[in-house]
Amino acid sequence: MCVEDIQQAVERILQHKPLASIQWFVLSQSWLGKSYSEMAQASGYRNTYIKEVGSELWQDLSVALGKRVTKKNLHLALNKYLQDKIGDRENQSQHQFGEKSSLEISPNFFSASKIEFPSGPVPLGSPFYINRPPLEELVFNEILHPGCLIRIKAPRNMGKSSLLNRMIAYAREQGYQIVYLDLQEADQDVFACLDKFLRWFCVNVSRQLNLVPSLDDFWDTEMGSKVSCKIYFEAYLLQYIDHSPVVLALNEIHRVFEHPNIAQDFLPMLRCWHEQAKQDQIWQKLRMVVVHTTEIYIPLNLNQSPFNVGITITLPPFTLNQVQNLALCYGLHWAADSEGAKRLVPLQTMVGGHPYLVSLALYHLCQEEMTLEVLLETASTPVGIYSQHLRELLNLLQKEPELMSAMRQVIATDEKVELDAIAAYKLESMGLVQLNGNQAHTMCELYRLYFKQQLGKHSGC
The missing domain is CATH 3.40.50.300 (P-loop containing nucleotide triphosphate hydrolases)
Structure with missing residues (x-):
């Protein structure tokens, strides 16, 4: 069973009780063999708190399974549970039909088709909520x-x-x-x-x-x-x-x-x-x-x-560690190690760690609609996954000529630009720029590329 399988398996064991994001983080990292110290360093939480979360989770699993579950025997305990469930289903099928049914429990509990499209606030209890300590x-x-x-x-x-x-x-x-x-x-x-x-x-x-x-x-x-x-x-x-x-x-x-x-x-x-x-x-x-x-x-x-x-x-953007943790929540097991983190760096750079933009990318990747490389190559284009989001932002700018003019100033240079205070704050509110006083620069590479293409057509940029 891979790391992306374990959430649904554990929630079934706990009778569909949803895991908090920190519990999911400890569970997935334990499955990958990470120590509590490594988890604490990656998440920003105290080592003692991570241990407490783990201890409570192993206790809940122990009670539900009727067998002692620890961080060390997690693989053995969950694999044994899965084998027992498959065995029970086979026995039930043979008893009912006299032969093995073609319908079996898949060893892969994770189903990308069941993941909801990122939209609005992350529901309470969702494993896709990423804590930003402290x-x-x-x-x-x-x-x-x-x-x-x-x-x-x-x-x-x-x-x-x-x-x-x-x-x-x-x-x-x-x-x-x-x-x-x-x-x-x-x-x-x-x-x-x-x-x-x-x-x-x-x-x-x-x-x-x-x-x-x-x-x-x-x-x-x-x-x-x-x-x-x-x-x-x-x-x-x-x-x-x-x-x-x-x-x-x-x-x-x-x-x-x-x-x-x-x-x-x-x-x-x-x-x-x-x-x-x-x-x-x-x-x-x-x-x-x-x-x-x-x-x-x-x-x-x-x-x-x-x-x-x-x-x-x-609220700050997601760090690379947080992007990596969210990727694991989406079942992208290739993101689990240091090589996976390196693969995520271009995504982090493209969207600046923006939580919604990161979630949208990971959702499409877990659906296996495209590779990460193709996603990044087409990100700022009309055929990219962000096209609707980018068009909505462009429409908002077009309704306010002062904001359109201010955004043109921002994308015309790689340096920070001094803007009128109200225009600067409205662009910040839309998430298009980051401010240092009234000095603005684009929030992320995605916005710089897109608005340079769109606004530059009429401004000579």
């Missing part, structure tokens, strides 16, 4: 702190929602109540003015806490929308819920950046609530998480911005 540990620890404010920042498709969903699941395990608001779901007219936005905000929070909205009892036009909103939280929402903390998760909050009339009041309000928790016990119930794609480009006083307090989590 980010998960930081988020899980911080959400336990009364009155905390956590900021998760990264461009599109970098894994923000996947991390947020795991933090929410962890908070639920602690007995916390969850309020999740995705600002992309708000109608455009919600952003017409601050009062309308805050009333929409309060109604949504009320309903998710199973409380009847009661804005008219607390809203006072003389005091203003911000004060009314604060009183509504303080005297109603936080007062009438039980003693368990409330996690307020605001996803896609960068949409507020596009409305300065709201951002300049709403964002300082969040900071005020965070600071209120330092001296007021009722506000300690509230733990806030804001998720966005780029830095704020609305001028705010440093003492009012919520983005220079609390803890900031910036």
Whole structure:
């Protein structure tokens, strides 16, 4: 049995209990003969933590199989299980039909056809979620702190929602109540003015806490929308819920950046609530998480911005080790050793370790639709696997001439380019560039090649 077979085999043994990504990592690396020290070095986790994960996994397998399973006898135990299952099926077939059935359990449990196409957040429990230590540990620890404010920042498709969903699941395990608001779901007219936005905000929070909205009892036009909103939280929402903390998760909050009339009041309000928790016990119930794609480009006083307090989590691209681990999750056993890592280097270079772009490549490779070499050769062309993704980005640029012009400046040179702040941050939000201040350069080779071909046609590049 090869490394790509073992996940489904183990999940069958554990009665289809999905493995967490760290369990899958320890399992696959143990199958390949890696030591706990080597796993710790490759993953960034502590050696003791890797051992604990392994110990719990071997214990679960031992209970399920009724035989002692250890890291050392893993091959023997799983191969024996597989042989027994095949034997049981043969005996059953002979008993039913008097002869050996042509239908047997395949020794290869792994099936590429069952792997879902990469799209949206990685589901909880999926083996295709790759931890990026120490980010998960930081988020899980911080959400336990009364009155905390956590900021998760990264461009599109970098894994923000996947991390947020795991933090929410962890908070639920602690007995916390969850309020999740995705600002992309708000109608455009919600952003017409601050009062309308805050009333929409309060109604949504009320309903998710199973409380009847009661804005008219607390809203006072003389005091203003911000004060009314604060009183509504303080005297109603936080007062009438039980003693368990409330996690307020605001996803896609960068949409507020596009409305300065709201951002300049709403964002300082969040900071005020965070600071209120330092001296007021009722506000300690509230733990806030804001998720966005780029830095704020609305001028705010440093003492009012919520983005220079609390803890900031910036999601980095995948390292080569993480790309290698994900390749193993996709059943690409050739990626297991140092030679496999070398083969993945050109992919890492082409997409810059971008999680979605890496996943898309590995998905197509595990389907055996093409070789890695062909995938890379055609990556930036209309027949490549990224063609739809690239066309979508081009369409977004074409809708905003200022961004098109800014992107032309970026691809016209190999040096970093000074851009207008708003254009720079919007390009960063789309994942097209990396920023150092307002200086930009292309996120990865794939984007440089494609946009040089597309935008260069009309710019003389």
